[in-house]
Amino acid sequence: MSKIVIHIDSLSKKYRGSQEFAVENLSLTIVQGEIFGLLGPNGAGKTTLISMLCGLITPSEGTFTIHDFSYHESPKQLKASIGVVPQDFALYPSLTAKENLCYFGSMYGLKGKMLGDKADAALASLGLAGYKDKQVGTFSGGMKRRINLLAAVLHEPAVLFLDEPTVGVDVHSKKAIMGYLLELNAQGTTIVYTSHHLQEAQEFCTRVGIIESGKLWRIGSPEALIASIPQANNLEDVFIDLTGRGFRDG
Numbered sequence: 314m315s316k317i318v319i320h321i322d323s324l325s326k327k328y329r330g331s332q333e334f335a336v337e338n339l340s341l342t343i344v345q346g347e348i349f350g351l352l353g354p355n356g357a358g359k360t361t362l363i364s365m366l367c368g369l370i371t372p373s374e375g376t377f378t379i380h381d382f383s384y385h386e387s388p389k390q391l392k393a394s395i396g397v398v399p400q401d402f403a404l405y406p407s408l409t410a411k412e413n414l415c416y417f418g419s420m421y422g423l424k425g426k427m428l429g430d431k432a433d434a435a436l437a438s439l440g441l442a443g444y445k446d447k448q449v450g451t452f453s454g455g456m457k458r459r460i461n462l463l464a465a466v467l468h469e470p471a472v473l474f475l476d477e478p479t480v481g482v483d484v485h486s487k488k489a490i491m492g493y494l495l496e497l498n499a500q501g502t503t504i505v506y507t508s509h510h511l512q513e514a515q516e517f518c519t520r521v522g523i524i525e526s527g528k529l530w531r532i533g534s535p536e537a538l539i540a541s542i543p544q545a546n547n548l549e550d551v552f553i554d555l556t557g558r559g560f561r562d563g
């Protein structure tokens with residue numbers, strides 16, 4: 314049986330001053346080696362859920378563990394086992410590509426020649442070897458997205474969270490990013506990602522969860538979800554069918 318990597322139990326978040334839950338009573342398990350896609354319309358709660366799992370915001374209620382670690386009891390071990398690719402660029406524009414990677418790698422305890430070698434190899438793997446000594450502030454959006462991703466994986470996390478990793482990138486960068494993620498997954502990395510690209514999610518994910526108003530309304534493989542809706546040919550049809558009905562048939 315596959316090992317449970319992420320176990321979420323009745324997790325809720327209500328932001329200060331808000332009347333509504335951004336995430337409400339959400340439970341979910343994700344097993345080793347999955348590529349799990351969190352899909353939902355704007356404001357559904359995707360970023361809020363990922364931000365809780367990454368330790369960026371505190372849940373209002375409920376618990377979760379990643380590799381049996383919780384932030385409450387084992388925050389260091391938990392943080393070491395995950396990588397986080399945020400929606401907004403978390404990069405230093407005045408530093409070079411390599412300096413950025415070395416900075417983030419050093420935060421996870423990497424150092425010296427090993428850190429430099431890892432940064433060089435990572436940059437080469439996403440077609441950025443020739444740009445390693447250039448300031449990130451001069452890069453295109455697609456190049457920044459690639460560096461943003463590499464900064465999160467230098468310490469070889471077992472679980473990688475990505476919030477819209479291909480937003481605003483051209484087809485070449487997108488192909489490079491998705492290919493790189495598939496390679497990481499083939500080496501054993503569990504991936505949880507959010508996206509508005511339903512075709513991309515259909516091709517990429519082993520399982521998806523459709524979230525709206527902070528609640529998980531559907532969960533399953535793309536094939537199973539498509540089969541569950543008469544006349545649906547793809548995930549986009551499923552999504553439109555569910556959102557069109559306001560998710561109220563769940």
Ligand SMILES: Nc1ncnc2c1ncn2[C@@H]1O[C@H](COP(=O)(O)OP(=O)(O)OP(=O)(O)O)[C@@H](O)[C@H]1O
Nearest residue numbers: 328329331335353354355356357358359360361362
């Ligand atoms: N810092 C915050 N303070 C108050 N409310 C917030 C905050 N961040 C998000 N929200 C609200 O929580 C709800 C969920 O937002 P969230 O950003 O998690 O959705 P999302 O699914 O990631 O949306 P998008 O696809 O647009 O990125 C929304 O109603 C949003 O307005």
